[in-house]
Amino acid sequence: MAVPKRRTSPMKRDQRRAQHDKITAPNVIPCPNCGDVMLPHRACPACGFYKGRQVTKGKAEEIE
Template sequence: MAVPKRKTSKARRDKRRSANSKLAAPAISKCPQCHEPKLPHRVCKSCGYYKNKEVIDAE
């Protein structure tokens, strides 16, 4: 069985671990009614529309 010759330093270990923990920015689409940025597959917070239908009354 392979055994490490030297102890891996915290900096080297953490550098390797941090390469896999990048967060991706959320996808943002434009509302077809009011052209405000919104999350896809969700009701628009500014106008209340979803799939060209008014779902909630937003004022």
């Protein structure tokens, strides 16, 4: 059975563990209808369009 030849240092241990908690920025794309930023595969929160169809009321329409 394989065993470690050297003890893992605290720095190497912490570097390994830090990769699991790494924060990534959300992937945002411009809305093809209004140009506002939106998350992919979701309806645009500003105009309510998804894949060229209006599926929800946008925030701009709710304010009016």
